Amino acid sequence: MKTYTLTVFEKTGEKLLEETFTAASDEEAKKIGEQKLKEKHYEEKTHRCTSSSGKLILFHR
Template sequence: MKTYKLTAFESNGEKVLDESFQAEHDDAAKELGQKLLAEKNLLERTHRCSSPSGKLLLFHS
């Protein structure tokens, strides 16, 4: 399992979410990241999900 990082921001740059989570691979992490954002009503906020190697899996500004 790899550790991925999910972060979401307010329009003023304040972090509203900063979580790490485990997933088998990048596709699974992307799905899980979207699910977590949806559960917290953060899909429309600026957000990003990155892999352990720094690859950007999700991004919305």
């Protein structure tokens, strides 16, 4: 299992969410990240999901 971090920002730069979770693959992490964004209604906010090695998995600006 790899560790991933989902971060959501307001346009002002304020950090709204920073959550760490684990997933078996990058594809699974992308699905989990998208699900968390929908649950919190952050789909249209600036966000990113990165792996512990720094790989960008999910991004929206």
